[in-house]
Amino acid sequence: MRKPNKLVALIFAILASIAMLLPTSAYAANGTNNDNGSITINNAEPGHTYNAYQVLVLESYNTDKGVYSYKANTDWADWLAKQTQYVSIDEGYVTWVKGADVKAFAKAALAHATEAKIAAKATKTADSATVSFTGLNLGYYLVDTTVGTLCSLDTTTPDVVMEEKNDLPGINKEVKEDSTGEWGDKNTAEIGDTVEFKTTITAKAGAESYVLHDVMSKGLTLNAGSIKVQVGGSDLAAANYTVKTTGLTDGCTFEIVFHQSYLDTITSDTNIVVTYDAVVNEKAAVYPSANPNKTQLEYGNAAKPEDRFTPPSETETYTYKVDVVKTDGDNKVLDGAKFKLYDAENGGKEIPLVKVSDGVYRFAKDGEPAVGTITTVNGQLEIKGFDANTTYWLEETKAPEGYNKLAGRVEIAVKDANIDATVDGGIWHEGDGGVHIVNKTGNELPSTGGIGTAIFYALGGALVLGAIVFLSRKRVK
Structure with a gap:
């Protein structure tokens, strides 16, 4: 026999005890228990387990007079004797206390079945949409399923x-x-x-064995201290659940195990809201790849493990890259230009970057040592880790040798896509993409002294030569 399921529903269709007081002619006027009872469950959930527990045994009855003789099932006798708010027992015969809460009785009865490890009278795992129990000893039965149904026979x-x-x-x-x-x-x-996540569990009456499983991709780092569980906008007492972030062997980043004592208090659809956050880290995939975060709820006690999980619910976090191309006025790529990245056109906050490889950089995590400047290699830069729908600004701190440094910052407007560049043969062409930045150079300037001293030396030499010729001619005369 399987151990009884803990999952209970709070819908107790008709407790058999009520029928003790009601006359009916649906059966023979007189009789004893002949083990011919049956329960048929339609629209059953394949893979889920159904358990039928017999609480009371019918000894004899007379439907014409509306009288029935019930005794406690042996497994239940001691417990029933203490349930004076629901039943009374006289000489071993059980009657229902008028006005007693049948829902509370049903819940207490199945809780006892779990604690006392009472074996179900019949147990079946649905392999189709119909489950049938036949040949049941007549009495009053509670039927427990992993989807939370209770009934009486x-x-x-x-x-x-x-x-x-x-x-x-x-x-x-x-x-x-x-x-x-x-x-x-x-x-x-x-x-x-830091990215905020929220998982909403719609818990059902009779919730059983709820475990929240959360799997973050390698590009997300969980902040375990941020995990918060709320119901109705108020924090759920920590005694009602356990958070696990270590020792997990199923690939989960964290799990939340809800204690059955809390689940047993759920009497109607209840939203359990779990919030937590994570940091987008250096391993983050760059668009078009996503950084997923997947959540599933494990519940109940279905025979097959795969039948104990809800379909997964998943989010996707994206980050982007930008290619920068530095050229001269003829679109030939230029090495050696140095830049810093800012969040504003003037002033603002410098965005720290980390070098990945030559010419390739990424946004730094909080507290991570950053490079002072980033430098073009083969006229190009690749920067990873941009947010979308955001504007950034590149400031040139040093131009390539012989070129004029830019006077102002260059805008980088990131939308829902990368800003890619393809440069072939060291020449950037219109349509090659990326953030294209041009440095210009001026003509060679004249030397100090305006037109130079050479002309004065030449002029002085001519004057001296002229004087010598003049003096020579004078002596000849």
Whole structure:
């Protein structure tokens, strides 16, 4: 026999005890228990386990007079004797206390079945949309499923048909877009940014064995201290769940195990909201690849592990790269230009960058040592880690030798795509893409002294030569 499921529903369709007081002619006027009861469950959920527990045993009955003799099932006798708010027992015979809460009784009964490890009278795992229990000893039964259904088997109507609700728990994962503050299934961010996530679990009455599984990609680093669990806008007491971030062997980044004692208090659809954040790190994939974060809820006790999980809910975080091309006025690439990146056209905050390889840089994480400037190689720069729908500014701090440094910063406007460049043969052509930055050079300037001293030396020499000729001619005469 399988151990009884803990999952209970708070919908207790008809507790058999109520029928004790109601006359019916649906069965023979007189009789004893003949083990011919049946329960049929329609619309069953394949892969989920259904357990039928017999709490009371029908000894005899007379439907004409509306009288029935019930005794506690042996496994339940001691427990029932203490449930004076629900039942009374006289000489071993059980009757229902008028006005008692049948839902509370059902919940308490199945909690006892779990704690006392009471074996179910019948257990079946659905392999189709119909589950049937036949040959049941007549009495009152609670049926427990991993989707939270409870029922009673009325002894005067031994063949009971149930309609399974398929009330499975739900899960929805969202991420906040920092530029709008809106939650959705996608966002964009810089490397080094902290990204906020939210998972909403729609818990059902009779919740059983809930475990939240969260898997972050290698480009996201969980801030374990940020995990918060709330119900109705208020923090859920930490005693109701356990957060696991270490010792996990299933590839999860973290898990939250909800204690059954808390799940047993859920009487209707309840949203459990889990919020947490993560940093986009140096391993982040660059667009068009995404940095996913996947969440699933494990619940119940289905026979197959894959049947114990909700479909995954996933978010995608994107970051982008920009190619910068530095050329002269003829579009020939120039090496050696140095830049810094800022978040404003004037003033603003310098954005720290880390060198990945020659000519390739990325945004730095918080506290990570950054380079002072970035330098073009083969006339190009590749910078990774930009947020989308954001404007950045490049400031040239040193121009290539012989070229004029730019007077102002150059705008980089990142949309929902990379800014790619393709340079062939050291010449940038219109349409090659990227952020194209041109340095110009001037003509050679004249030497100090205006037109130079050479002309004065030449003129002086001519005057001296003329004087010598003049004096020579004078002596001849």
